[in-house]
Amino acid sequence: MNSAVDKPQDKLIPIIPIRDGIVFPHTESILTFGRPKSLAALESAFAGERVVCFVLQKNPKQNDPESQDLYGMGTVSHIERMIRTDGEVNALVKGLARAKILGYEERDGYLMARVEEIDENLAGNPDIKALSNHLVAEFKKALSLGKQADFLVYMNILSEITAGELADQIASTLDIKGSERQEILETIDIRQRLEKVTEFLSREVKVLELERKIAAKTQEQFEKSAKEAILRERLKTIEKELGESDEGSEIKELALKIKKAGMPKDVEEKAHKELKKLQQITPYNPEAGWIRNYLDWLIALPWSKTSKNNIDIKEAEKILNEDHFGLNKAKERIIEYLAVHKLAGKMKGPILCFVGPPGVGKTSIGKSIARALGRKFVKVSLGGIRDEAEVRGHRRTYVGALPGRIIQGIKDAGTVNPVFMLDEIDKVGADFRGDPSSALLEALDPEQNHAFSDHYLDVPFDLSDVMFITTANMLDTIPPALRDRLEIIHFAGYTEDEKFHIIKDFLIKKQYKAHGLKYEDAQILDEALHYVIQRYTKEAGVRNLERELATVLRKIAKTKAEGKNKKVIVTPKNVSKFLGAEKFSQSLAEKKDEAGMATGLAWTQAGGEILFIEVALMPGRGRLTLTGQLGEVMKESCQAALSYIRARAKKFGVKDNFYQKTDIHVHVPEGAVPKDGPSAGTAITTALVSALAKNPVNHLVGMTGEVTLRGRVLEIGGVKEKVIAAHRAGLKIIIMSKENRKDLEDIPKEVLKDLRFVFVSHMDEILKVALTKPLPGFKEIKGEKEIRENLISLQPTPAE
DSSP states (O other): OOTTSOOOOSEEEEEEEESSOOOOTTOEEEEEEOSHHHHHHHHHHHHTTOEEEEEEBSSTTOSSOOGGGBOSEEEEEEEEEEEEOSSOEEEEEEEEEEEEEEEEEEETTEEEEEEEEOOOBOOOOHHHHHHHHHHHHHHHHHHHTTOOOOHHHHHHHHSSOOHHHHHHHHHTTOOOOHHHHHHHHTOOBHHHHHHHHHHHHHHHHHHHHHHHHHHHHHHHHHHHHHHHHHHHHHHHHHHHHHTOOHHHHHHHHHHHHHHHTTOOHHHHHHHHHHHHHHHHSOTTSHHHHHHHHHHHHHHHSOSSOOOOOOOOHHHHHHHHHHHOSSOHHHHHHHHHHHHHHHHHSOOOOOEEEEEOOTTSSHHHHHHHHHHHHTOOEEEEEOTTOOOTHHHHOOOTTSTTOOOOHHHHHHHHHTSSSOEEEEEOGGGOOOBTTBOHHHHHHHHTOTTTGGGEEOTTTOSEEOOTTOEEEEEESOSTTSOHHHHTTSEEEEOOOOOHHHHHHHIIIIIHHHHHHHTTOOTTTEEEOHHHHHHHHHHHOOOSSSHHHHHHHHHHHHHHHHHHHTTOOSOEEEOTTTHHHHHOSOSSOSOOSOSSOBTTEEEEEEEETTEEEEEEEEEEEEESSSOEEEESSBOHHHHHHHHHHHHHHHHTTGGGTOOTTHHHHEEEEEEOSOTTSOBOOSTTHHHHHHHHHHHHHTOOBOTTEEEOOEEOTTOBEEOOSOHHHHHHHHHHHTOOEEEEEGGGGGGGGGSOHHHHHHOEEEEESBHHHHHHHHBSSOOTTOOOOTTHHHHHHHOSOSSOOOOO
């Protein structure tokens, strides 16, 4: 510094705020100025003694700071040189001394301040020399680790300078925040200042050491990868020269597999095209892995592999009967398929749909069909599927793309003609990802599935030899277009006799084996099996029955494991020891005849059920109350029944104006279960007439049918399930429409033997049969003589 420059003491000098960074005493810096106030202060100082005070802003984002926005200590500096450019000024400035701001004044568009220079505390301290030496050593270490510093600063630090100058010189090179720089500037004590600068420098050294380690590791990894790449390339060149290239052998192997796969010509061309692409790209290209996976899928599919059909019809029939009791329609359809295949040589695979309640053997008979035909069996569960790609696959543009479940199933089967079961087809969903049921249309259409297109394969695959079997609990949720492609085979619930044969001939052997028991360990009497069926289960299928049987055998297995080897005999009397108290009564029918109570028959997903219709009359104004969670159709049936009765009140022995003074409440028990449908119309009408005429209904009579306003009884569905439910509940007389007579063909003979059927065309005929007392207003009606002949005795023989 020019010694001619005097240090001002307690006088007014221009103030220039700076956003970030500090000019420390004993250091030189080049600063750029552009703000109007800063330029005005700089020009004023340069025109005079060239002395200015730089003060740090508290907020660097503030463009026009006031005096309160500045720190209370700055650096008095001398302007050495100044170069003007477009709108800016670059100045070389040199810090002289720390200065405390005593007060600000506004002058000609810039700030002036009265400042007081602060003399450094140069009192001797034995620690200062040691701190200075340590600070210089840390600085040299930082430089060796890659810290950037001006050469002149480095030379100044190495020369003989005071401890205060050393601290300020190194502070000017630190990579720290503005507030931390200000903290160093405001530290007057030399020892404390050296300690602060040492602390900040040590922190920076640690960061530099960490960066050096990271850089070294990265460089090492890079060199290793580069070395491996070079060695691989050299190895590849050597192998090519020797004719032992792995890449070449892999391509040859894939080409050979493609040739042996038996693909159609167009598919083989596609495979060779992809193979050529694989040969041209580097093995490290991510696309190489995708192409290999694609070729592996094409090669793995059984394009021409078939299972030899077992066309021995008697043998197939024997296998089906061995595995399942009943299910005659399904078995008959399979035998028909075999017969046609035997005569024609080849035919398209049928698309069957087994519909019925849970537990009746829909899924298990699929395995038996595959065994009877001598084919592979594949099962795919569609319950809950909402993404179309689950059926048709993902396009290869997606990472992790795979074929759909149908192609995956064909690959797992290993043949082109398996028995393919699509389970729970009625539970397929749909959302923004597409509609899986629509994707099934092509696969399940015999006219189209010879060229099924999977999005991943992007080539046609022939599914015409596949025997598709779908299962469902109900048809309502299957879209009409898909339902139209299916050959529907209904599975009704089992009768008690059928359940007995199933458990006796099939399930009991399976459960004995599962529990590690032999027949000499335990014996379950036939009477006990019937007792379990009647008192512990109420279902269309046999799942719960199998669980109850497993419970009995578990308890027997426990006693055997405890060392009690005595043979256990299960009888109706000791069943409760194994299964607890009875869950259901033997007969679900009402115990006695009651007025206002009729028994209807209903169809549910779990099979048939009986439905009790209860009617209560109260004084009122003719209000009709309907309870029991009835659907809209069932509510309309109640209203239609009431209108029919009002129109024929005299004939039923009821007052014409009964509806003006009486409130009617119709209730269907089990109120938590939703109920709907028109088939309860006859039971509702009968219960209403019975309540109004005070004429009890025969409790052994069950009825089903829709009723019109004129009293006509219409045909209904689900007859087999309803009749089996009536038989299971202990009813003896079933009344239904004459048009339903044809449906009795599907009902087991042992059920028909125990029931009496009355077929009617009008509601009047039902009332003459169902009510226990004759109605006085009834005249001789057409067909009454025939009905009487059918009902020789309304009271059936008591059950044993």
